[in-house]
Amino acid sequence: MTVFLVGAGPGDPGLLTVRGLELVRSCDALVYDVLVAPELVEEAPDDAILISRESVRQEELNELLVELGRTGLDVVRLKGGDPFVFGRGGEEVEALAEAGVPWEVVPGVSAMSAVPASAGIPVTHRGVSAQVTLVSGHSASGEDLDFAQLASAPGTLVVFMGLAHLSAIAAGLIAAGKDRHTPAAVVSRGTLADGQSVRGELWDVARLAADLASPALLVVGDVVALAYASESVSTRAGFARS
């Protein structure tokens, strides 16, 4: 009788939480994002109602969750990453709360640090980065990025969903005063078996990333140039069905 917003993590199914897996395994209905690992969808009970979120607009999805929640069934809304980090989970919770449907958020591993980590890059490092700024390349609020403010931010900048606008983002940051030689990386499909990453500097990272697939994260900052960050550490935990 609750709608659980569960973060599925950044891609690798092994990065779902223990609590999240328990909820998927015991749910009555599962509404899942396209980017959620198929292995996780398969963990739902054989007779659970399965609903792919693909091609459902956000407003319709909110309404669907309210309707499902009102039936009294246990509903799991399985979302990529963390529901509250550029996941529009807030809008779903808002609709549920307004309708009086009980809800709970089960946090997930955000791509924010897991995707850079899959390329060996830490978003913080003593003496190198003590601040992290997260933005979305296509802002959920429709606002443009404030390049002047972002260019002045110390530490690490992480841009979600910026692959389509990499050149414009890099150019905007450089025009606003960010050093064009700031180390930068793009990590594509991080934590997945076909993950790839490129490293360069702000001025050339878009060119280097031309062939990468989405979803991808742009990381800008000196952490990209740490010695150990250049080791290949791509791993995929996979998922053993038990």
Added chain:
Amino acid sequence: MTVFLVGAGPGDPGLLTVRGLELVRSCDALVYDVLVAPELVEEAPDDAILISRESVRQEELNELLVELGRTGLDVVRLKGGDPFVFGRGGEEVEALAEAGVPWEVVPGVSAMSAVPASAGIPVTHRGVSAQVTLVSGHSASGEDLDFAQLASAPGTLVVFMGLAHLSAIAAGLIAAGKDRHTPAAVVSRGTLADGQSVRGELWDVARLAADLASPALLVVGDVVALAYASESVSTRAGFARS
């Protein structure tokens, strides 16, 4: 024959990843932080070497991990939150990489979004916050916070480990031009059974949080004032030993 840096998540043992739990259950040696849930330490094999990190300085710890790694045993270094988000995991990896010891990072759920979520607060929300800035209240690099830069950042500000300096942080932000009426919350021991939170505005949040215990997170931004954020949603998944 690998040292796995595993993120244990923000406190609730149910928020460990599936992959992390598998590694804990099969390790030869487990080195764990004080803040890691005891239930997780109990998941290690009965004959695993257990080492509490308490009262071990970072440099000694790095050395210890190298020594353990060189034995060829599977070592799990279980860290609160995510290893690469203010977790000093980078320093441990650096020591391992320099010594030629194989290492792998298994990301965890960061307190960054999970702790605010435990009080119903999303760090991003369409139309309200499309940017998140993370800093540490006692900077790992020893630098002071750049209040002018932080005060100009749109969206949500999340301050880790800031409980001891709440008044100074709030005063610094207000002095640098941040609206003193900006909604602000402190979430103490978020995701744990004894978690507590207070909400107010930047000018009074330190006073409201006077009795809260660490670890705690300061959240500053309009997301704190969202209607559904005021609902009590504190939950603790707990952990069923299987």
